Amino acid sequence: MTQTISEATPTAAATPAEPGFAVRLNQVTKVFGRGGGAPVLDGIDLTVAPGEFVCLLGASGCGKSTLLNLIADLDKPTAGTIEIGGGRPALMFQDHALFPWLTAGKNIELALKLRGVPREDRKAEAEALLELVRLGGASRKRVHELSGGMRQRVALARALAQAGDLLLMDEPFAALDAITRDVLHDELTRIWAETGRSVVFVTHNVREAVRLAERVVLMSSRPGRIAREWHIEIPQPRRIEDTGVSELSVEITDQLRGEIRRHGRA
Numbered sequence: 001m002t003q004t005i006s007e008a009t010p011t012a013a014a015t016p017a018e019p020g021f022a023v024r025l026n027q028v029t030k031v032f033g034r035g036g037g038a039p040v041l042d043g044i045d046l047t048v049a050p051g052e053f054v055c056l057l058g059a060s061g062c063g064k065s066t067l068l069n070l071i072a073d074l075d076k077p078t079a080g081t082i083e084i085g086g087g088r089p090a091l092m093f094q095d096h097a098l099f100p101w102l103t104a105g106k107n108i109e110l111a112l113k114l115r116g117v118p119r120e121d122r123k124a125e126a127e128a129l130l131e132l133v134r135l136g137g138a139s140r141k142r143v144h145e146l147s148g149g150m151r152q153r154v155a156l157a158r159a160l161a162q163a164g165d166l167l168l169m170d171e172p173f174a175a176l177d178a179i180t181r182d183v184l185h186d187e188l189t190r191i192w193a194e195t196g197r198s199v200v201f202v203t204h205n206v207r208e209a210v211r212l213a214e215r216v217v218l219m220s221s222r223p224g225r226i227a228r229e230w231h232i233e234i235p236q237p238r239r240i241e242d243t244g245v246s247e248l249s250v251e252i253t254d255q256l257r258g259e260i261r262r263h264g265r266a
């Protein structure tokens, strides 16, 4: 039940000490409560390579958020080990979780401050991150002045302001309308390619997973285990309505349905 975080930083990525993985889970099991209950996660083995984009897909309640929280070190596994390759991971949720009393820029500057960026550099760096998520010029806006999609962009910029190489995303676009989500898929793909981060993206939306990921990992329910995985060879940028995305989504949905049927859940 250890969580180790190597001291390697993004700038140290080329050193011989590079761990060769963004995160490595070995036989991770999670039982809530005082033991005796059924495990929510059971013997999860998963390695994410540096720069890889992995979608974790599974039915509601199968343990996706639990797994992400363990990787983020918000909770501890009951058994097994989790090793992180490149600094403390950044976490982004369905809810933007921005501080409403701060402007967009100040929300990002706070993350930079926590990372230890000197005060005089924070403003320019926050501006650059807002540019990256195509919100240049919005730095003085308060959270309530932003649309849902804009808030998630700020939340993404804030996650990118953190030091770690690994971005953990828990259904970050689930509350958005389809068109805004589509635009943000494009943006995330672009930013992932530009920044070289590793991403673990949780979703129960099969098409979203196939649209985004290099690898889709399907989890079973009760207990959460890795049921199957697919390497997605369709070149980026993809569109959610591409034939290849649709065909693979049908195949994966059939598997997911099988998982849900097996556990008697709708």
Ligand SMILES: Nc1ncnc2c1ncn2[C@@H]1O[C@H](COP(=O)(O)OP(=O)(O)OP(=O)(O)O)[C@@H](O)[C@H]1O
Residues within 6 Å of the ligand: 032, 033, 040, 058, 059, 060, 061, 062, 063, 064, 065, 066, 067, 204
């Ligand atoms: N802190 C907790 N204490 C007890 N049980 C928990 C706790 N957190 C999660 N669980 C249980 O663990 C199981 C997995 O929950 P989790 O939130 O990880 O699922 P999920 O796959 O993220 O679902 P969803 O797609 O609905 O977000 C559920 O049965 C849930 O009730």
Ligand SMILES: [Mg+2]
Residues within 6 Å of the ligand: 064, 065, 066, 170
């Ligand atoms: Mg969840």
